Amino acid sequence: MTAHSNTRFTAEQLMTKPVETVSARDPLYLVARLFADRSISAAGVLDDKGSFVGVITKTDLIRNEDQRGGIVAALQATGTGIWSESGLPIVNEEDLVSHWMTPVIFSVSRVTSAAVLARRMVKYGTHHILVHGTRKDDIVGIVSSFDLLRVIAGDADAPER
Numbered sequence: 001m002t003a004h005s006n007t008r009f010t011a012e013q014l015m016t017k018p019v020e021t022v023s024a025r026d027p028l029y030l031v032a033r034l035f036a037d038r039s040i041s042a043a044g045v046l047d048d049k050g051s052f053v054g055v056i057t058k059t060d061l062i063r064n065e066d067q068r069g070g071i072v073a074a075l076q077a078t079g080t081g082i083w084s085e086s087g088l089p090i091v092n093e094e095d096l097v098s099h100w101m102t103p104v105i106f107s108v109s110r111v112t113s114a115a116v117l118a119r120r121m122v123k124y125g126t127h128h129i130l131v132h133g134t135r136k137d138d139i140v141g142i143v144s145s146f147d148l149l150r151v152i153a154g155d156a157d158a159p160e161r
Contacts, residue, residue, distance in 0.1 A: 015142055016141060023097065026097045027095050028064055031126070107129065114148055
């Protein structure tokens with residue numbers, strides 16, 4: 001199989017479904033836990049009405065770690081009263097998904113080719129693109145750059161999800 005023939009795959013064949021989601025109001029430590037528990041590197045972000053408003057990625061968590069020294073360090077630096085009765089940290093606005101997410105949705109239709117997906121990832125400088133159904137607000141999956149690499153490497157005739 002040549003690299004050119006690998007581009008016959010569509011977004012629907014490559015995507016992971018369903019898309020893991022978090023709320024824009026969720027604290028980052030819950031996102032980090034989700035990423036670790038599910039072995040994922042991105043999640044869609046939903047507003048209070050359940051609509052997609054962005055994406056949060058491991059890169060966003062790393063940016064937070066770099067700029068603030070991490071969630072726990074930032075919380076501990078604030079002094080006393082940072083832990084709730086349940087033992088979870090009390091967070092402020094800067095510790096929420098809404099502060100760190102990418103507030104733009106890059107999406108393609110289910111029939112978009114792997115070649116077009118790759119070009120869009122390069123154009124937008126992203127490692128993840130959401131896949132929509134017949135309506136752009138109907139998000140049905142997500143494709144990562146790793147999904148594309150599996151196809152280019154010829155690891156499978158049809159990616160399994």
